[in-house]
Amino acid sequence: MIREAMLEDAGELAKLVNLLGYPTTIKEMSARFAKIKMKTDYQTYVYEESGQLNGMIGMIHSFRYEKNESYVRVVAAIVEEEHQGRGIGKELFQRAEQWGKARGAASIILNSGNRPERQTTHHIYEKWGYRKKSTGFYKPIS
Template identity: 55%
Template sequence: MGELGYPTTTEEMEHRFSKINSNSMYNTLVAEESGVIVGMIGMILGFLYEKNDNYVRVVALVVDSNSRKQGIGEKLIEKAEEWAKEHGANGIVLNSGNRSERKDAHQFYLKRGFQGKSTGFVKTLT
C-alpha cells in the first residue's frame, strides 16, 4: 500500500486483509517473481441498482516501483477481467486519484480500454 502512497504497517494490513479475505465478494490476486510479491490487485463484485448487471470494482492495483513497465499490471488487469466474466460482470470500474503522481497510472488505464467517465466525491465521517 505504501507504493500507492498509503503507508501501512504489517499489523494494519493483516487486520484489513482478514476482513477482506473473509468476504467472498472480494478477490485478491498477487504477482510474484522468484517468490517475492511484486504486484497485487484487489477487487469486489458489485450489483447495480439501475440495471440487471453485475460489475467488478478494482479497489487496489499496485506494482512495485522497481518492477513497473514489465507487463505485470497489464497481466493483473487481464486476470481481473477473467474473474469479472466468470462472475457474470459486464464491466470493470476503478477510481484513480487526481494527483500528479497518478498521471502515468491514468495513461495505463486509458491504454487498456478504460474511459474517464465520472467524478468521484469523498466525505470523511467523524
C-alpha cells in the first residue's frame, strides 16, 4: 500500500536511501526528515507491505523562472531490489504525478546518475513517458 511517510519511518527511509547509494544513519535521516516534513512543498510517499517499507519516492513542488508554470522534481526514488518488477515503482511515480497535478504542476522531472547500473532504470523511465532532456552539473560550495 502507498501512504504518506511519517516521522516514525525515518529508520526505514535511512535503509532505502542507503540502497540508493547515499550512506545515511538513522539519526541523520531522523533529523533530515523532520526538516522535510515541516515543508509543505515537499512530499514523501512510501510503499508498505507487511509492516516493511519496500519503496519510497520523495519530491519537491517548485516554480520556474523561465515559464509561468510549476513542476515537481523527484529527488529520491527507490524500490528494494527483491520487490522490483511488481509495479511498485510505477505506482509511486503515478502518486507523485497525482500530487503534482493537485498542486497545478505542469510537469514532473528527475535526475538520474549516469552510472552503468542505472541504465535499466533509465529505460523504465522512458517506458513510462519520461524523456531525456538535459545534463546536470554539481559543484560543492563548502
